[in-house]
Amino acid sequence: MQLSPRDEEFRQRVRQWLTENLTGRFAALRGAGGPGREHEAHEERLAWNRHLAAAGWTCLGWPAEHGGHDATLAQQVIFYEEYARSGAPARVGYLGEELLGPTLIAFGTPEQQRRFLPAIAAVQELWCQGYSEPGAGSDLAAVATTAALDGDRWVITGQKVWTSLAAEADWCFVLARTQPGSRRSAGLSYLLVPMRQNGITVRPIRQLTGTAEFNEVFFDGARTERDLVVGEIGDGWRVARATLGIERGVATLGQQIGFERELSRLVELARRTGADTDPLLRGKLARAWIGLEVMRAHALRTVAADPATATGAEPSVLKLLWSRWHQELGELAMEVHGASAMVARGAPYDLDDWQRLFLFSRADTIYGGSDEIQRTIIAERALGLPRQARP
């Protein structure tokens, strides 16, 4: 991607702002909230995110009329790169900013946009994504949670699962069946539901890392207002798919700078432990570096590609590249550590960053569409193989 002098000036501005602001009470947040560390310093990270918002560093790519900054693709890439490079903490409002916000801009009513977008941009309201259910994961069209109108409110009954950050969220975008007796993708609607109410119970699910990034969410007569349906009633599948398809390529480039930091920390660890003289581990470290270069080249090509010539499989290729790469990095970290990697730092389950990364990265090949599903998309869209039989 070709950067203009204005882009370089923008980079300097982002870098300087981050250097000047990741100080004082925010200095301790560097690196906080990463994989398996999402429990860390939530309130402080929220304050940091609001500080970012007040300075105009959230929702860069959104149109200015919706509270964004009309940033170019290059500027967004630069921001994510500099953000990751600075070590600033994982952001708490990304589900609203990256998934729901763009969906509301595309499908929301002017009232919904006015009601929700400013609060997302200011990080005043946090969102979670209520898609998956015990019987509907990869096969999302099997959603069984129902919503029925009772006067001017929807009454929602059912269960969602693996809902990231539900315990912290103020609102949830919920895919629910609003047409009784409907099947598969017909009869679903996309509802905006307040989380803090009696009809909702959130039960954290303890993960391998010992922490609970995701949750079970039970809707037992939960309520939301009649006009909080995004898109038409019964047309929720189209809206839900649009949310899933929202290009995350730009944020992925920032994620790769984070990966680069992890890899260079691992190389340092190998130097300290003497693993840098082991020919097998040296080979694996070199392969990890190559993998990162391949991923970066692919991501840059994807975000800069002409949509007219794209197959539609590019995001799936990227997902496969990064999920496998990151899992292998976790495994390599355990090898570099040696036998001590198997022991917690302290009782009862105090893990170090590498152990957390290794354990949390098992999820990388599942969330955001599992590896098997991505390969099916590649087979069908890039190779033109026959469509897999759907249930």
Ligand SMILES: Cc1cc2nc3c(=O)[nH]c(=O)nc-3n(C[C@H](O)[C@H](O)[C@H](O)COP(=O)(O)OP(=O)(O)OC[C@H]3O[C@@H](n4cnc5c(N)ncnc54)[C@H](O)[C@@H]3O)c2cc1C
């Ligand atoms: C860390 C994490 C965070 C998550 N956060 C959220 C969230 O915030 N909100 C939300 O709604 N969901 C969330 N999820 C859920 C995630 O989207 C699902 O786990 C994922 O879609 C897979 O669904 P499943 O777990 O039901 O597995 P299943 O769909 O039951 O799949 C089980 C296995 O079978 C394979 N499989 C399934 N169908 C096929 C097929 N057609 N062809 C070949 N293989 C197949 C899968 O690849 C997988 O290996 C999260 C998951 C994780 C791990």
